Amino acid sequence: MTEILAYAGARYNYWVYIALMLVGFYTMIAHRNLLKKVIGMNVFQTAIILFFLSTSAKLGGTLPIVPSQVTKDGVAAAGLMNPLPHALMLTAIVVMVATLGVALALLVRIFRRYRTFDEDVILDRL
Numbered sequence: 001m002t003e004i005l006a007y008a009g010a011r012y013n014y015w016v017y018i019a020l021m022l023v024g025f026y027t028m029i030a031h032r033n034l035l036k037k038v039i040g041m042n043v044f045q046t047a048i049i050l051f052f053l054s055t056s057a058k059l060g061g062t063l064p065i066v067p068s069q070v071t072k073d074g075v076a077a078a079g080l081m082n083p084l085p086h087a088l089m090l091t092a093i094v095v096m097v098a099t100l101g102v103a104l105a106l107l108v109r110i111f112r113r114y115r116t117f118d119e120d121v122i123l124d125r126l
Helices: 001-011 010-030 034-055 083-114 119-125
Strands: none
Touching: 010 034, 034 083, 083 119
16 A cells, blocks of 8 residues: 555656646536636646646656667667657647637627626526
8 A cells, every 4th residue: 555655646746637637627617607617628628738748758768759769679669758648739739729719709709798707697698
């Protein structure tokens, strides 16, 4: 049991990402203000991106494009970091920014029409 706790303590960055995910998720679920929901969604997406980027980190690992890792037997893959999460998260960042932009544009239109971000007031006025 102490080995599990020691391992979990060594990876404190994952606990921070999980806490950020929970804060973002709670903000989306608990609040009735649409702007707060969008901010919670952005925090949640950022936590997921950070989580996936940290999965590619390796202690003592180098970039896979460095030619010094090539030996006469080939590439020593054990000493290289995985570039796939970085490539996938670049796409996720683009999607996150586009989603945030569309959500904020919709919020501007909603506020101009209803003069509020509160869900209950908007539903009553519909």
